[in-house]
Amino acid sequence: MTELAALDGYGVLTEPATLRIQRLLPGPIERIWAYLTESDLRRRWLAAGEMELKVGATFELVWRNDELSCPPSPRPPGFPEEHRMPSRITELDPPRRLAIAWGTTGGVSFELEPQGDKVLLTLVHRRVPDRSTLLNVSAGWHMHLDLLAALADGREPAPFWDGWSRLKGEYDRRLPA
Secondary structure, eight states, X not given: OOXXXXXXXXXXXXXXXXXXXXXXEESOHHHHHHHHHOHHHHTTTSOBOOOOSSTTOEEEEEEOGGGGSSSOOOOXXXXXXXXXXXXXXXXXXXXXXXXXXXXXXXXXXEEEEEETTEEEEEEEEOOOOSHHHHHHHHHHHHHHHHHHHHHHHTOOOOOHHHHHHHHHHHHHHHSOO
């Protein structure tokens, strides 16, 4: 079995500008793959956006984090109600690997590995340009993956922004300055 990055769910830096987070989710692998690739499922934990499953295909991710929990928690200052980001599929091996270009902060890859009746999801976000962005990205991915885990388990997700704010402070303490 693959070593979990952090059994407590926190991401770790594998290089100064590379974050890795893992989650063990209920399977089967095809179900978790659908949460990564199908807009109607992905919008419930991350961002909407239709994607053609082929290397080189471009698409737009649309975040509406206020809609990820009911009722929504207060949005921190400086975050818009909606955020859009053009992206492109850079690697594809269904249902095991999806890698995409991620705006100006580098690439993000998702790897899925069956573990009995569960699926190990490994997310790697590369080339995060600075510490401020790293703290936002770390808290964001952690909270978005917590929502995915809740949905996959059939639980009500925790309020997004409350969790993000708490996690940003925790990552500030955990990650090297």
